[in-house]
Amino acid sequence: MDAMEQRLAKSAAGEHRLDPDQQRAYFNTFKERVVLTVSVANAKTSAVKTHFEAVLGDLADRYQPLTLKISPCLPTDLQLFYLKLAKGLGITTCIVDEDHAHSAFGLVLHTDHAVNLPETSFAHCYPQYFTQEEPVNQQDKKSFWSKLFG
Numbered sequence: 001m002d003a004m005e006q007r008l009a010k011s012a013a014g015e016h017r018l019d020p021d022q023q024r025a026y027f028n029t030f031k032e033r034v035v036l037t038v039s040v041a042n043a044k045t046s047a048v049k050t051h052f053e054a055v056l057g058d059l060a061d062r063y064q065p066l067t068l069k070i071s072p073c074l075p076t077d078l079q080l081f082y083l084k085l086a087k088g089l090g091i092t093t094c095i096v097d098e099d100h101a102h103s104a105f106g107l108v109l110h111t112d113h114a115v116n117l118p119e120t121s122f123a124h125c126y127p128q129y130f131t132q133e134e135p136v137n138q139q140d141k142k143s144f145w146s147k148l149f150g
Contacts, residue, residue, distance in 0.1 A: 027069040027096045027103060029110045035063050036109040038122040040073050043106030048122060049081065051129045055122070056089050059109065068093040069108045082107060 036059060042048050060066055068086040070079050072095060079095050086093040091109075107122075123130055 027071070027105070027108045029067075029069070029108065030114075032114040032116045033110040033112065034108060034120045035059055035066065035111055035115060035117065036107075036122060036125065037105045037120045038107040039104055040071060040106035042122055043071075043074055043078060043082070047129045049078075051126070052082070053085055053089070055126060056086060056091060056109070060089055060091060063111045063115065065112060066091045067110055067112075069110070070095045071103060071106045072096055073103075074106050078106075 036055070038048060038052075056066075056068075068082065068091050070082055070093065072079075074082075083093050083095065119125060
């Protein structure tokens, strides 16, 4: 009976997950299944929005099946933008609705089997889309006093 009581106590305590912290961070999937991650800050940039469709197409050719999970921390218009983009490419997509979704990721693209990629960050995997913009050199404007006296 002791084993039965332990099982009931575990079941009553809530849902059983293997490595729940990892699953919480990656929106209910495991790190070894993740193909691409995009931080919340990067998901809002024009560089990611512009090139994400090409990246999804590239990854869809290499990994099947793919699932895109979208963070509830992103603004609604961005959630819908990424949802439509992925659905257009035939990728299963969902907006994560979890009470404790405190992940640093805005988008997590994963498959149903282990791929064990060492680096999955969009900025690391596709650095060509994050070129540094050179600041525009402004000509030094002369002050009123230097114009007057100088």
